[in-house]
Amino acid sequence: MSIMSGEYQNHLPIKCWAEDERPREKLLTKGKSALSDAELLAIVLGSGTRRTSAVDLARELLEHSQNNLIELGKQDHGQLTGIRGIGPAKALLVEAALELGRRRQFSEALQKAQVCSSQDAYQLVKSKLQDLSHEEFWVLFLSKSNKMIALENFSKGGLTGTVADARIIFRRALDCRCTGLILIHNHPSGTRKPSNQDVELTHKMKQAAQHLDLAVLDHIIVADDKYYSFADEGLL
Structure with a gap:
């Protein structure tokens, strides 16, 4: 059993978390449906900052978008980089992931x-x-x-x-x-x-x-x- 859990664990670097709670490991062992939006977004971001884990950074990004993925999809590059901890590279990762989601939607519709x-x-x-x-x-x-x-x-x-x-x-x-x-x-x-x-x-x-x-x-x-x-x- 992990000695670190809850809010205290979440503010530590992810590498210090219990292995089965780290987003990447959780995805491998439990499947993508077991992850929250913030955990999936943390994998896209790749890393956090010195003071913020990738999951906390993902949560902040979602809160900035009213915890709504549709609203997140409306954010442009300037709005994304206006969030502390989101630089140009991380913003591009988020934009690319969202665009892939849109293209999948379109591809599925085209099949009909x-x-x-x-x-x-x-x-x-x-x-x-x-x-x-x-x-x-x-x-x-x-x-x-x-x-x-x-x-x-x-x-x-x-x-x-x-x-x-x-x-x-x-x-x-x-x-x-x-x-x-x-x-x-x-x-x-x-x-x-x-x-x-x-x-x-x-x-x-x-x-x-x-x-x-x-x-x-x-x-x-x-x-x-x-x-x-x-x-x-x-x-x-």
Whole structure:
């Protein structure tokens, strides 16, 4: 039995901890699901500081993000390095790990390939949009059988808005020979409710698409880990 436990142990260097409580050894012996978010993050960080263990540093990083991994994913390089003990190298390790997580989400969604619901569309795009601090406008181009042909970003904006150029979007739609489009943008504020501009844009895009024998199938608003679907709400 270890003579060191609890809060006292946590403030010692990890090499002084009981072996079965060290994050790396714990991962090997008990599996990744046995580790807390802070312990997993400590492995990513690799080391702490002279006064702080890697686990304590990871806890501080999580507390700075409201103990929410979604909020952690929104932190940019400057915000991460603003935390005591997180230098440029450690910040890059965290950013790289989070990006791998996003790419895994996208890869899993791509395997399905067919979009039959708003949930399918959301799963395809959430890793691209949910952590952004600015608005972006994307379009999902679909075949007649609702298979994904392309998913492309058409604009980046500020905190409260972005501009969608219908001419460029429909030119691309004709080039890739799609039959349906799903409009997608995010709300960094976290609110799902569409603005008046969102509603107006959706109706304009729908009308323009009809003249080209295309269909705007939905407009998805991504808001953190939630979404709003114009189609589901009967607004298309």
